[in-house]
Amino acid sequence: MLRAAVPAVAHHGRDPRGGELSAPRLRTGTPERAGLDRAEIDSLVSEVHGLTAGERPWAAGAVVVAGRGPVVAVAEAAGWAVRYAGYDPVADRGVELPPERRVAMTVDTPFDLASLTKLFTSVAAVQQIERGTLGVDALVGAYLPEFRGAAGHGITVRQLLTHTSGLRPELPLYDCADAEERLAMLRAEEPVSPPGSHVYSDLNMLLLQHVLERITGRGLDVLIHDGITRPLGMTATRFGPRPGAAATEDQRRPWAKADRGMLRGEVHDENAWALGGVAGHAGLFSTGPDLAVFCRALLAGGSYGPARILGPDFVELLLTPPGLGFALDQAWFMGELAGRGAAGHTGFTGTSLVVDPATDTFLVLLANTVHPRRRPADSAPRAAAGTRVARAVRAVRGT
Template identity: 60%
Template sequence: MQAVAYARLRRASAPERAGLDGAVLAALAEEAEGLAGDWAPGVVVVAGRGQYVALEHAAGWALRYSAWDPEAGRGVELPAERRLPMRTDTVFDLASLTKLYTAIAVLQQQERGTLDLDSPVAAYRDSATPPPADGSAAARGATLRHLLTHTSGLRPELPLYDLPPQRRRGRVRDEAPLEQPGTAPYRYSDLNLLLVQDVLTSVTSRTLDALVADGITRPLGLADTCFRPPRGLRRRIAATEDQRLPWAKADRGLLHGAVHDENAHALGGVAGHAGLFACACDLAVVCRTLLSGGAYGSARILAPSSVAQLLAPPGLGFQVDQPWFMGELAGPLSGGRAAGHTGFTGTSVVLDPETDTFLVVLANTVHPVRRGPDSAPRARLGTLLARAVRS
C-alpha cells in the first residue's frame, strides 16, 4: 500500500502524463455519452491515475422529468428551460456508497482504541440502549467484522418505513440472523451497516453525520459531500425517482435533493447504509486518499495499516475483485486487489492499488423510475480504463 500523500489531485495536461492512453480514454468518454439517455438520463465519469485526474466527463441531464407516467410507460419530460444539464460538479445521491464512509469511520475509532473489529457488538451498548433481544445478531455474538463483511446472517433489509418512528432502530437491533454470525455465507444487507451506525453512536456519543464531517469531509475539504443537502444546493443535484406506489415503497413524489432510500429517509436522512450526497470530484479525492495510504496533502484520515484492512479481501464495507461492476479493473491487472462499491441510484467507485488508478461513475439511473439492476455499463467503463493503463 502506497504511503505517498499529494497536496491535491491535479488535472493532467494529457492522459499520457498520468500513464494512461488518450485514445482509450476518449473511447471511455464516448461510451459515457452513449449511456446518457439509454442507461440513465445523465452520467458523470471521473478517471485518473496517481496524482492526476485524466478524464472528467459529463453527459445528459441531471433533471429531465417531472414525473413517471405508468400508463404510458415513460417519463413526463420537463420543458427544455426547466431541465438541468449534467455537469462534472453535479451532486448525486450516493446510495450504498455511504457504506464506505461508515466503514472508514469504524477504522478511525479502532485507531482511537474505542472499539475492536472482533469484539461482540453487544459489548458497545450504551446505557440508553436496551439489552439485545434473545436470538438477535448481537445476542448471538455478531462482531463489527461480521457486519462489515456481510457475514452476520442478517437478511438484506426490513421495511422500517412502515413502522412508527420510535420502533425503527429497535427493530433492526432485535432482528434475528438467518444463520450464526461468522459462519453465515456472504449475504449483502443494509441492516449490517445500520447496526454499525448504532455502535459508532454508542462509543462516541455522536451522530454519524458529525463523525463523517469531522473525520472525513472536513479534513479532506469535501465541500459537496454531506447528508441532508441544503436546499441551496438543489440546482446542482441530480434528481432521482418519482416515488409512488406500487413501483416504490412510499408515496413521496419526485425526489430532487432528498434521499432516495426509503429506510434512510425514515431514519431522518442519516443512515449507515445510505444517505450521503457528493460530486464525482469529491469521490476522486477519497480514492486518492486511500490509494495514498490514508493521507491527502497535510490531512491524514487513516493510518496505512487501517487502509490495508479496509481494502484487503474480502473488504470491510468495500467489495474486492468484482468484475461484474469493475470490468477488467478486477482480475489479473489488479492482482485481485481492486476495491469499490455500487449504489442503487446508479453510482459506483473503483480504486486499484496495483495500478494506482481510480474510476468514479455517477448516474441517475432511477430517474424518473427505478429499473432492474444493470451493472454492465459500469463494467464496460472499468474495462476501458483498465485498457488505458500503460505500464
C-alpha cells in the first residue's frame, strides 16, 4: 500500500492559561484507529484498483485518501499517471505507451483539479466576507460597475456563490482573439435565466475572481496561496504548469474545444487555459494528501495545526444549505455519505472530494478519467466510494 507521509498529530483546545492550542494535524493510522470498519475500507481500496484495470478502465489511474477525525485511514494509488500517447478516433481507443514509458500513479501525484478549484475560490471569498471587505448579499455591480450584464440585472455575490445568478454555464473565451476581447465578453454577459434560478455556471466563479481581485488588489493565485495553501502547509497545491502531474486529454476538435494534443501539467479546461491558467473555476493542481488537509481544516472549523483560515461561524456559513460554492448532500457523487450535511464537489477531469461533518469523515478520490479522451460523465464509482466510507462508519457504530 502506497501511503503518503503526513504530519504528526497535535492537540486542540485551550491551555490552562486560556490560550488557543493547535487543531489536530492529520496522521496515518489504521481504519480501527480512525473509527472505521476495516472490511469496508479494504473493499474501497480493492474497488479503486478495479477502476483502473482492463483495456477500457474508468480511469487510467486514481488516488484515494480517506479518514475520520485526524486519522488518515487509507492513502492508496492505483494505475497510471500516464498510460497513453494519444487517442485514435478511428479505433476509438487510446494509443498505449509501451510499459517502460508509462508513469505509475503515486499517492503524491498532482492532479488537475478542474472544478474543485471553485472550492478554493469560494473559501477565498468567504475569507473576505469574514474580514468585512466583501458583502455576501452585496451587488456585484457595486464592485464591478463596468460588468454591465451583471450590474444591470442586480446579481449579488451570494448568487455567484450559489449558482443562482442565471448566467449561462460558460462562454467560448477560448475562441477570442486576445485578453481584451475575453474581458469584453465577460463584462457584457447577461443572465439567460432570471437571477435567483439555479444554473450551474463557470462564469459565476470567473466574476467572483474579478470581484476578489478588485477589492484586494491581488491575483487569485496569490489570494489562494497566501490565505489557504501556505498557512495549511499545502505545498503541492498551486496553479500550473505542473510537469509531473497526471496526464489528462489528447485535446483535439471535434471532441474538445481546442487543438492542444496530449496534456500533462497544463490546465485541461479550455477557458482556464485561454485565461493564462489561473481562473476562478479551474486551474489548480493538487494531491490527495494536500486535499485531505483542506478537508480536515473544514471539518475542524477552519483550523489546522496552528493555522486558521476561517472562523467556525464562517465555515458554517460556507456549508449551510444550499452551500457557498460547495454542493451539499448530493448522492449522485457522495453515495450514502449524503443526507446529513455532507459537502463537496466534483471536477471534470475525474476529481472529487467530500467532507461529512456529521461523522467527521472525509473522502478524496482523484482520477484522470479524461485520459486519453473525455467521455460522458460517470460518477457511479465516486458514489460507490462514498457509500463504502459511510458504511465503514455505520459498521463501527453497529447501525
